[in-house]
Amino acid sequence: MCCIYFCWFKFSLLLINLLVNSLSSVVIFLLLGDESSESQCFPFRH
Known part of the structure; x- marks a missing residue:
């Protein structure tokens, strides 16, 4: 079970990283x- 949670944690971190x-x-x-x-539009301003 811990391995499954760890894989989901890494997967969610990867998704969040891609979204950011x-x-x-x-x-x-x-x-x-x-x-x-x-x-x-305004070349004279710079």
């Missing part, structure tokens, strides 16, 4: 996209 990585990459992509669109 995808969320952070999406947030970074959105932030970079906003910055690039702002610089394109």
